Amino acid sequence: MFDLYVVTDAGLSGGRSDAEVARLAYEGGADVVQLRMKDTDGKVMLEQANAIREVADEMCKLFIVNDRVDIAMASGADGVHLGQTDIPVEVARKLMGDDAFIGVSVDNAEQAVRAVENGADYVGVGSIFRTSTKPDACQALGLGAIFEVRQAVDIPVVAIGGINRGNIQDVIRAGADAAAVVSAVVAQDDVRAAAHELRDLILKVRPHIPPENL
Amino acid sequence: MFDLYVVTDAGLSGGRSDAEVARLAYEGGADVVQLRMKDTDGKVMLEQANAIREVADEMCKLFIVNDRVDIAMASGADGVHLGQTDIPVEVARKLMGDDAFIGVSVDNAEQAVRAVENGADYVGVGSIFRTSTKPDACQALGLGAIFEVRQAVDIPVVAIGGINRGNIQDVIRAGADAAAVVSAVVAQDDVRAAAHELRDLILKVRPHIPPENL
Numbered sequence A, B: 001m002f003d004l005y006v007v008t009d010a011g012l013s014g015g016r017s018d019a020e021v022a023r024l025a026y027e028g029g030a031d032v033v034q035l036r037m038k039d040t041d042g043k044v045m046l047e048q049a050n051a052i053r054e055v056a057d058e059m060c061k062l063f064i065v066n067d068r069v070d071i072a073m074a075s076g077a078d079g080v081h082l083g084q085t086d087i088p089v090e091v092a093r094k095l096m097g098d099d100a101f102i103g104v105s106v107d108n109a110e111q112a113v114r115a116v117e118n119g120a121d122y123v124g125v126g127s128i129f130r131t132s133t134k135p136d137a138c139q140a141l142g143l144g145a146i147f148e149v150r151q152a153v154d155i156p157v158v159a160i161g162g163i164n165r166g167n168i169q170d171v172i173r174a175g176a177d178a179a180a181v182v183s184a185v186v187a188q189d190d191v192r193a194a195a196h197e198l199r200d201l202i203l204k205v206r207p208h209i210p211p212e213n214l
Helices: A018-028 A042-059 A069-075 A089-096 A109-117 A144-152 A168-173 A191-205 B018-028 B042-059 B069-075 B089-096 B109-117 B143-152 B168-173 B191-205
Strands: A004-007 A032-035 A062-066 A079-082 A101-106 A122-125 A157-160 A178-181 B004-007 B032-035 B062-066 B079-082 B101-106 B122-125 B157-160 B178-181
Touching: A004 A018, A004 A157, A004 A191, A018 A032, A018 A042, A018 A191, A032 A042, A042 A062, A042 A069, A062 A069, A062 A101, A069 A079, A069 A089, A069 B069, A069 B089, A079 A089, A089 A101, A089 B069, A101 A109, A109 A122, A109 A144, A122 A144, A144 A157, A168 A178, A168 A191, A178 A191, B004 B018, B004 B157, B004 B191, B018 B032, B018 B042, B018 B191, B032 B042, B042 B062, B042 B069, B062 B069, B062 B101, B069 B079, B069 B089, B079 B089, B089 B101, B101 B109, B109 B122, B109 B143, B122 B143, B143 B157, B143 B168, B168 B178, B168 B191, B178 B191
Parallel strands: A004 A032, A004 A178, A032 A062, A062 A079, A079 A101, A101 A122, A122 A157, A157 A178, B004 B032, B004 B178, B032 B062, B062 B079, B079 B101, B101 B122, B122 B157, B157 B178
Antiparallel strands: none
């Protein structure tokens, strides 16, 4: 299982490379880093993917590539995250094999059920709140979407979109297994501390975590 | 071997799908069609790739995907064409295997030699002439680049960039094994006739083709 899922955004990282940010995020407590680079040439994306793969191996953490199944395979990523307009999950599964960890973005329960049928390992639900980091995202779905998807599927549900220290506990209480963040980690001066704080906030509302571990 | 290589461009195809254009181009005599879709979602590109794959199979022709190794693999394309900023050819080879037909875009002999060392099956040299279909292409290289690359490598050399009925014989005379065209085929009202004419023009300047076959 994973709690805190960090998605990269080079444009928000203040000149730091995605791999640098990934290292700090992992150190702070991120369980998963997803490399997301839109409109980037394959060569550059593969270089960043290889760099993050190395860091993730060192720290025994999960590494996921957004959208590009080829970059995921070439870099030895643990998996790929697919939107509704990317390569279908069943096609990615065929290319990547049973061990790959494949996530699918969904807006609602119907898409989530279909993702499960097609072999997804987890679903990302969002955008939950308004966000500036994904300009093409539809309007905010609200916390109800997490609950709806949570009721519909048995695989992990990751909430994404506009999540920060002020609302991260709400998304967990609404039923998300994990929270995915972008600017709340990668845009911060102290990436490590930001990740650490967010993970702490998640663990504090997890009913099944014994208090002495908090 | 192949003579006429057609690269798709949905924006120039007057509302016809890339697969429709591919069928007409193959019928007219294109040996290879390359599906090139920049900034297109994976799902849409895979749908076009699957459609062209079907046509190519029917007609025993070669089908190549630009840039996206994952789309090439998922659609069962014969190979992939890679630019200098795409996934490196040796990485694509590892993912796709020995049977894949992998091409690399080069500007000069040095890049062509490196492409061969890294396992390319053919090189694309261009842009030979000025062209509006690839706005990010550098200025025209001229026919000398074909000759230079031809001298440097033993794999097939495909000339690309601004090639049309008026200059296609020049590129073959300069040493190209094949000519790749975009608008000279896909933007024409009669795609089949355009491909047929261009292939005829190529064959007429091939010294090794017995005249009775022309």
